[in-house]
Amino acid sequence: MIHILVLSIGKQPDGPIQTIRGVRPDRVVFICSQESQDLIRSIQARVPVPDFDADRDVMVLQHRRPGSSPEASNELDRLDSVYVQASALLERLGQEHPGCRLTVDYTGGTKSMGAGLAMAAIDDPVANLQLTTLEQRVPGSTVITGHSFPVPVPTEAIHAHRLLSLELPTLLQRFDYAAAEGAIGRVRRGLQPESEAFRTLTRLETLMVALDAWDRFDHRTAVQLLNGRGREPAILALLLPLKRVVSSRKLVDARARGEDWPSMPGHGLELAEDLLRNAERRAAQHRYDDAVGRLYRAVELTAQLLLRTGVAGYVGEEGIDTSDVATERLPEILQPTYRSLHERKGVDQPLKLGLVESYELLAALLHPVGLRWKQRDENLRRALKLRNASQFAHGFEAIG
Structure with missing residues (x-):
């Protein structure tokens, strides 16, 4: 499995060099400005950059300078432009190398460059985000000096927050329980099994499976799933009406009557109401x-x-x-x-x-x-x- 490192670079070579040494990738792709493009040769002189192709592996963000053509845009300070270009780059790398290991380091470059690259990596389904840290900095400077090393940047809480506050409410508003189940599963699989977020999303995913089954009139599956968690107040609020629906169904469905589906008698018309x-x-x-x-x-x-x-x-x-x-x-x-x-x-x-x-x-x-x-x-x-x-x-x- 090929390991590709994508990193943004600024004005000093030390940080990128430490990143490449720490990651040891099979290929490196640089994101830089016109001014920092020449820095790549200095980096290559001090650390091996495998399989490097300058035309393929350098993405230059155009920087407006006095007297430049009016078409030149100051993309270094445009977060949206950096994000769009970085997203396209990560998507292309994923398509060119299916199953690759993709690491993104956003330490170097301008603030917009780093922020845009980090956002693109968070949204990419393959990329792993990291930051090159350091033991000390020159006073009053952001330049990396001394020993530094790349460390993973956890993104699980970001994905969980986006899911719960943005994606899931929209899906539930249109009653798309199957899509909600898929979205929760996608985020849950990226979490540590021992984390509280993992347990929360596991419970939510089971709930979506039950609601989707109920929505498709698979009352047996729905009631069995909810019945296993019936002590939770929110689940009880769903389970009790569903048991009455099942009881109503048994009045007109011989198969339901012949099987041991959890049920609770009601007024009898719950199936029609459902x-x-x-x-x-x-x-x-x-x-x-x-x-x-x-x-x-x-x-x-x-x-x-x-x-x-x-x-x-x-x-x-x-x-x-x-x-x-x-x-x-x-x-x-x-x-x-x-x-x-x-x-x-x-x-x-x-x-x-x-x-x-x-x-x-x-x-x-x-x-x-x-x-x-x-x-x-x-x-x-x-x-x-x-x-x-x-x-x-x-x-x-x-x-x-």
Whole structure:
């Protein structure tokens, strides 16, 4: 693995020489001004600079001088320009040498040169930042003298702060839990496992995995992940509602009922509420087609759940399963109607009710939601017809 050293140089050779001796790179790339460019030959005379190519390995930042052309810019004092050029250099080196070890030393040069190079190194996914320190300086001077040596510059706290204060809030604001998980993992992998920041980000990463699973309706994974950390107040605030969603899901999902998913009984409609919240998140992401699909399923689930929990006085405690209607449990006055419907659909198959049929049964059982549906039947059927004729469902008609 090739080891490349990128360093900024100023007016004295001692610092860069000590840096090269301490790092012992396979290649050195200098960032300098026109005035300090000649210093490179002095450095080469005192320390080996392997595989050096002046055209390739020197980046000169133009410095405006009296009488120079108007195009010349004072890039030595322009932090943004130094940062952009240094970033491009580090990116190019990484592309030319995949898997290389890239060390950046920002000790020498102007303040803007050092700051811009350091910022570029912090933002680069490969570069390791270091600073050449010294035992003593000439009084009143910044020039390195005496023995000096390069030392690593920790950047973990910077990355963690950027993540927590800038990147993560933006991702969470748009409910992009998968991207948040990736961003946290990227920063966490650069931390020391024994550090408190590492432990904090590990907990956050697990939370993002759980939220992403919940957002994809993988309630089993989400509840199991959160259940393992249920004593934390912030986790409990998520876990308890999720357990009620799972309990609601068990009313209409045979697989969930057959497995030991942690759950907690609620009012029974939590699964439909969960879909509505999911639709809100998709709309916030401008994914309106996904939002409409979830709204449709929420309307359908509402009827299914109410037939399970809201009509016990008419059909018994088990309610009605719309995927396999037991006609004998319906009131006698309704049984002929639904036996006839079963015959039309085919008696060799379970009697299944669609969205409209489910609300019609709720109305027949005098449930308030079914009666409300019946009052708005015409408008709701028109909306469903529009949806079903569009590419959201079975057709190709435009909506709008």
